[in-house]
Amino acid sequence: MAEFLAYLIAGLATGAIYALAAIGFTLVWQTSQTINFAQGEFVMLPAILILAAVKLFGLPVWLAVIAGIAAFIALFGWGFKLVIVDPMIRHGVLPLAIATMALSIIMKEGAKDGFTAEAQRFPSLVPQETVSLLGISISLQHVAIIIVACLAIGALQWFVTQTKTGRQMQASAQNPNVALILGIPVAQMVMLTFLINAALAALASILISPIYLAKFSNGEVIGLFAFIAAIVGGFNQVRGALAGGLLVGVIDSLAAAYISTSYRLAVPLVLLVAIILVKPEGLFGRKEERGV
Amino acid sequence: MSASRVDGVLVTLIAGAAILWFAPAGMGRYGTYVLSLWLVTAVAVMGLNLTLGIAGLKSLAQAAFMGIGAYATALLTTKAGVGWFSAFAISGALCFAAGLLLGFPALRVKAHYLAFVTLAFSTLVWLVLRNEQWLTGGVFGISNIPRPVVFGVRTDNALPFHRFVVAVTLILALILWWLVRSPWGRAFLALRENPVRAASLGVNIRAYTLLAFAIGSAYAGFAGALYAPLVEFIDPSPFQLSASFFLLLMVVAGGSGYQLGPFVGALLGVVLPEWLRFTGGLYLIIFAAIVIGLLIACPQGVLGLIERGWTAIRRRPMVGNTPVKDAV
Amino acid sequence: MATVLEVEGVRKHFGGIAAVDGVSFTVEEGEILGIIGPNGCGKSTLFNCILGQLLPTAGRVKLDGADVTGLNPEDMNRRGVSRTFQLLQVFPELSVRENLILAGQEHQGTMLGRLFGPRDAGLTAAADRMIGFFKLQHLADARAGGLSYGQQKLLDAAMAFMAGPRLVLLDEPAGGVNLTMLGDLKERLKAMNAEAGATFVVIEHNMDFVMSLCTRVLVMAEGKVLAVGTPAEIRANPAVIDAYLGH
Numbered sequence: 001m002a003e004f005l006a007y008l009i010a011g012l013a014t015g016a017i018y019a020l021a022a023i024g025f026t027l028v029w030q031t032s033q034t035i036n037f038a039q040g041e042f043v044m045l046p047a048i049l050i051l052a053a054v055k056l057f058g059l060p061v062w063l064a065v066i067a068g069i070a071a072f073i074a075l076f077g078w079g080f081k082l083v084i085v086d087p088m089i090r091h092g093v094l095p096l097a098i099a100t101m102a103l104s105i106i107m108k109e110g111a112k113d114g115f116t117a118e119a120q121r122f123p124s125l126v127p128q129e130t131v132s133l134l135g136i137s138i139s140l141q142h143v144a145i146i147i148v149a150c151l152a153i154g155a156l157q158w159f160v161t162q163t164k165t166g167r168q169m170q171a172s173a174q175n176p177n178v179a180l181i182l183g184i185p186v187a188q189m190v191m192l193t194f195l196i197n198a199a200l201a202a203l204a205s206i207l208i209s210p211i212y213l214a215k216f217s218n219g220e221v222i223g224l225f226a227f228i229a230a231i232v233g234g235f236n237q238v239r240g241a242l243a244g245g246l247l248v249g250v251i252d253s254l255a256a257a258y259i260s261t262s263y264r265l266a267v268p269l270v271l272l273v274a275i276i277l278v279k280p281e282g283l284f285g286r287k288e289e290r291g292v
Numbered sequence: 293m294s295a296s297r298v299d300g301v302l303v304t305l306i307a308g309a310a311i312l313w314f315a316p317a318g319m320g321r322y323g324t325y326v327l328s329l330w331l332v333t334a335v336a337v338m339g340l341n342l343t344l345g346i347a348g349l350k351s352l353a354q355a356a357f358m359g360i361g362a363y364a365t366a367l368l369t370t371k372a373g374v375g376w377f378s379a380f381a382i383s384g385a386l387c388f389a390a391g392l393l394l395g396f397p398a399l400r401v402k403a404h405y406l407a408f409v410t411l412a413f414s415t416l417v418w419l420v421l422r423n424e425q426w427l428t429g430g431v432f433g434i435s436n437i438p439r440p441v442v443f444g445v446r447t448d449n450a451l452p453f454h455r456f457v458v459a460v461t462l463i464l465a466l467i468l469w470w471l472v473r474s475p476w477g478r479a480f481l482a483l484r485e486n487p488v489r490a491a492s493l494g495v496n497i498r499a500y501t502l503l504a505f506a507i508g509s510a511y512a513g514f515a516g517a518l519y520a521p522l523v524e525f526i527d528p529s530p531f532q533l534s535a536s537f538f539l540l541l542m543v544v545a546g547g548s549g550y551q552l553g554p555f556v557g558a559l560l561g562v563v564l565p566e567w568l569r570f571t572g573g574l575y576l577i578i579f580a581a582i583v584i585g586l587l588i589a590c591p592q593g594v595l596g597l598i599e600r601g602w603t604a605i606r607r608r609p610m611v612g613n614t615p616v617k618d619a620v
Numbered sequence: 621m622a623t624v625l626e627v628e629g630v631r632k633h634f635g636g637i638a639a640v641d642g643v644s645f646t647v648e649e650g651e652i653l654g655i656i657g658p659n660g661c662g663k664s665t666l667f668n669c670i671l672g673q674l675l676p677t678a679g680r681v682k683l684d685g686a687d688v689t690g691l692n693p694e695d696m697n698r699r700g701v702s703r704t705f706q707l708l709q710v711f712p713e714l715s716v717r718e719n720l721i722l723a724g725q726e727h728q729g730t731m732l733g734r735l736f737g738p739r740d741a742g743l744t745a746a747a748d749r750m751i752g753f754f755k756l757q758h759l760a761d762a763r764a765g766g767l768s769y770g771q772q773k774l775l776d777a778a779m780a781f782m783a784g785p786r787l788v789l790l791d792e793p794a795g796g797v798n799l800t801m802l803g804d805l806k807e808r809l810k811a812m813n814a815e816a817g818a819t820f821v822v823i824e825h826n827m828d829f830v831m832s833l834c835t836r837v838l839v840m841a842e843g844k845v846l847a848v849g850t851p852a853e854i855r856a857n858p859a860v861i862d863a864y865l866g867h
Contacts, residue, residue, distance in 0.1 A: 035404065037352075037537070084584065091591045097350060097407070098544050099587045101537040102580040108534065109576045220533055224415055227408055262423040269412040276405055277397045475725045475734040482711055482722055489709040492671070493779065494697035494726035503731075 002136045007257045008250060013142035014211075015249020016149035017043075020204040021226035022233065022241035023153065024197035029235070030173040031193045034085055035097045038104035040223020041111075042198065046072045046205035047122050047214040048111045061123055069202045077198030081191055104219065111216035124210035145207045152203055153242055156196070160238070169193060221265065225252070228272045234285025243284060247271075301469060301551045308555070309462040316454055324450040325522070330555075330562045331461040332518045337542045337554035338468055339511025344540065345549035346472060347504035348484030353394075353410035354539045356417040357387045357509045359531030361516020363421065366434045366526055376440030380517040387513030391506035399501050406505065414533045421528035433527030437520045447521075457518055464514060469551060471507070480504050538576075541583045547595030556594050622649045622684070624787050624819050625670070625701075630679030632662070632669050639665040641843035642679070647787065652813055653821045654834035654851075658863075662843040663823045664706055667789050671703055672696050684786070698727065700786030704776050704793060706823075712765025716756055716775055719764050720747035723782035746782070754778045754808055770801030777805070781812060788820040794829045802826070806833050831855070839863075 025039045036042070050068035053059045059067060084103060088096040126144040130137045160166040171179040172189035179186050204222075212218060229248045233240025248268050255267035275282065312331070316324035340354045361383035368374040368382060390413075398409035421428050428434065439447045440456065447453040471477055479500045482490040491497050520526055538561065546557025560582070565575040590597045625647040632640040640662040647653050655663050668674040670681050672692045681689045683699060691699070702723075711719050721743050729737060751760050754774050759767060764775060773793060780788045793809070794802055806829060812818045824830045830837060831851040839846040839860050847857045854860055 035407070084588075087588045091587070093404075094344075094348070094350065095544070095587045095591045098540055099584050102541055102583045102587075105534060105537060105541070105580040106577050106584075109573065109580075113573045113577070220415075224411060224533075227411065231405075231408055263419060266416055266419055269416055272412050273397065273409065276400075276409060280400070280405070471735075474739070475721075476731075478714065478718060478722050478725065481713065485711050485713065486709055488673070488693075489705065489711070490722075491693040492697055492703050492705075493723045494694055494702075494783065495722075496694055496726065496731075499731065 002134075003257075004254075005136045006138065007253045009136075009138055009142050009146075011250035011253025012246055013139075013145040013249070014208070014253065015229075015246035016146050016153075017204045017208045017245075018222070018225045018229045018249050019242045019245025020149055020152065020200045020207075021222060022229035022245045023156070023238050024200040025226050025230050026233075026235065026238065026241045027173075027193040028197045029230075031169075031176075031190045032081075032085055032089060033093050033096075034089075035093070035100065036197075037097060037100040037223070038107060038219075039201070039226050040219030040221070041104045041107035042076060042201035042219075043204045043208065043222045043226075044214075044216065044219035045076070045107055045111060046202040047209035048115050048120075048216065050206075051120050051122065051214055052115050065206070069199075069206075072202050073195055073198040076201070077195040078191070080198070081194040085194070104223075108216050108219060115216070117216060119213040119215040122206075122209035122214045125206075128210070141210060148203070148207060152200070153238075156200075157238065165189075165192070224265075225249075225268060228268050231272060232275050232283060234282025237284055240282055240284035244282070247283075302466075304552060305462060305465050305469065309458050312458045313455055316451055321450045324454045326563060326566050328450075328454045328457045328522055330558050331457050332515050332522055333539075333542070333562045334554045334558040335461055335464055335518065336512045336515035336539055337546070337558050338465060339508040339515070340539055341508075341543050341546075341548065341551075341554050342468065342472075342480070342511070343505050343508030344543050345547075345553065346477065346484065347480045347501060347508075349501065349505055349508075350404065350407040350540075351410045351505060351508065352407055352533065352536050352540070353414040353417070354509070354512045355531045355533070355535035356410075356414040357390065357512030358516040358519065358535075358539075359417055359421060359528070360387055360390065361513030362520040362526050362531070363428055363434070363516070364513070365517040366437045366520040367427070369438050369521070370434060370436060376438075376517075376521065380514065383513040383517040384510040385513075387516075388506045388510040391509030392502060395502045395505045399498055399505075410536075411533065414536055418528055418532055421531065428528070431527060433525060434520075435525040437524045437526065439521040439524075453522065457522065460514075460518060464511065465551075468511075472551065476500070476503070541580060544591075545579075545583050545586060545593055547593030548591075550593070550595040553593060553595050560594070623647070624649050624684060625821075626680075626682040626685075627666075627670060628680040628682070630666065630669050630681065631677045632665050632674060633677045638843050640669060640676070643840070643843070643845055644679075645838055645845065645848060647819060647821055649819055650813070650817055651819060651836060652809075652834045654830040654837040655821060655823045655840060656825070656827070656830055656837060657840035657846070661840045663840055664791055666840070667703065667791055667823065671701060671789065697783075697785075700783075701789065702780040702783060702785040702787075703789040704780050704791055706791045706795065708769070708772050708776060710764045710767075710772050710775050710779065712763065714764055715761050716751065716764055716767070717744070717747050717760045719775060719779055720750050720782050723779035727783040750778050750782055753811070755804070770797045770805075773797050773801070774805060774808070777809070781816070781818060784816075786819065788818060790820055790822045790824075792823055792825065794824055794826045802829065809833060 021039055021043050025036055028034045028036055046068055049072055050064045053064035053067050054061060084099050085096065088099050124141060126140045128141055130139045160170055168184045169189045169192055171182065171184055172186045176186050208222070225248050229244035230241050232247060233242070233244025251271060252264055252268055256264035259267060312327065316327055336354055336358050340351060343349050343351045364383045364386055365379040368379040369376055394409055394413055395406060398406040422430055439453050442456055445452060447456045479495050482495055483497055483500055487497055542557030542561040543553065545560050546553030546555065561579060568575055586593055590600065623646050628644050630640055630643050631638060643666055657663055665674065669676040672690060675690050680687060683701065688696065688699065711722065714722065724743050724746055725734060748760065751757055756771065756774060759771065764772065767775065777790060777793050780790065794805060797805060810833065822830065822834060834851060836848065837851055837854045838848045839854060841863050846863060847854060847860050849857065
């Protein structure tokens, strides 16, 4: 039982990180129909940028973190929207999705060739210790991840529902035409979701890299799990992406412990197929009308 | 006008095959190998071009299907003693069946769910290839894959095998050419351009979508069956998810929906890096950046760009004596 | 005369709003029924409910007496109901002839037969007859996307008739068509009805077009049937004049 709870907490921690990535993915999908196949690389890269700032420019860690995140948000929030999404979206959803695949290759190969192909240690915010609580050994790092991720998601939820800008953003996502008529600056709101997406990805990167090390190829698995989380959650809601992320994280952790380490990846994949078969609108999604 | 263009495709295919038959003269083993690899890749891209370019579906498992074909052929020819031709057919059939099994649940929901299901499938295939050592050899792969004997002629050397690849590629390309011009091809095109209207005309959207995907996947299986004896040693790495992305980029680069597009795309993806050796590992980045540039400037790819340039030249009244006739 | 289509109490709600609110009517063999009504009165939604693009919230749709409520558009088409859409929907990359062949091909033989059987046997001839009927001969091999708007509208309508349907639903066939073309279109539709015995339902805003084409007219307002009758009766109906024609 104690063992089970420990795996559960570890799963919630990685799940919280998948949730961050899945929420960003969902936001960007909602406002601009961008299926970002580079989402995993978005989580991989910030840690690499930070390490590069430390190793190549000799910045102190705290400054490197700030500089790395700022550079990432500028490049892959603002720049991504401006250089890739804006000129492409007029050609339709498909070319844009393919462009994000090309982007994922560029990011991955860029990290490998521009920095290193080796996995790198990444500084952790909290000591890598475990404490014993009621007979369960809990990693402080996992607890910290859950707390930070929950705070971030809580803040986002507060922003979206309680502030004027947040509500405008929501309106722009749900019905851009009506939002325009209401005088909402839709273009800025869409841009805002891209910035939020980049910020969430950067946060996820800082949280996950101390555990899994920073490596150019990390994006594949993270991206896959973020997609699964988004679909399981319903593809169209922050709430769903959060629940989907946690669920996928827990399932992954338990599968690794109790089923097979070499096939742990397969279990969430089976979940994905099961969801698509049984409840394709996702656990929290609304059924879509047969449309014209 | 459209009829003469389609015949252009046929003529180009046959003429191209004839040139490639003799092309490796003086190229040496490695040059010949690169040419063969180009064609094998083009076969996989052809299938994806049907799935994506003609039927408008995103499949992110083309490299995984190619892996299934390559491993099936390798296992059948090395361990089961099956001849290459039977292995080739079985590889294609396996991928066709896997395509049907995957596509059925995914396409029930929405076309873009196919992307996620194939993404998952891609990872699953890779896991199996890596973990099932007893069957696939794990990361050590399978070596000493024999090359086929065709009508009593051994194709162990680079040149005869290359010619064999040319012949098989030509046949596969001709079959696809025939398919696209058939009523099925018309239905595939209709469901890409306007599925709602197609359904209202009685086109069985799900059946055709599924078929396009399964046939496209079978082509990846055929490509795998050619790839295994070409490289003679296979391991899981060339069949990863990123390889599937790369094949998709080749479809787009060549010109999605154009019948000759796969050859151009594979040329850019496989042969050009050999000429641009000095760029080292950066070639993938360069290629991906080219594709993004193409997508922004001309989503119809290189062939679309050429077609656009060609019409621009023809429309200019100064050039040539033919009157500028607007068909519209 | 047999009843081809029976619509019984069809309702369609979007959220709390009833776009179609209990509509009933019948279509008899060989007639041309016009449906008119102000924008947003639920005409197109009604079509979509009949043809399975949308599932009706309540009510029944019967074709030749058989319940076909909720069948999907493909099945409806194979049962002999075809349609056009409000917005132009031809396949721009295919030629005029290929558009028509496509509209007919799924109604013959099996899928495998279509692939391996004799190529488009009879279909090409049928397509050419349709091309002749709609007077598009000079454009038979032209890309559909290159035709003028009015010509595309003609092709769109021709495609709906291609498979020899039991019933055709035309959604604003005259919308955006210029005056000369309009006469052509009306004449062709009338001929289709008179010579080929086609039965159809037409949604249209152009009042002259409807009144001179249709044998019966149904007026919708706010999702309900306001009146049904011959063009002359509708013109004289005070409720209709008040709700619609008066504006």
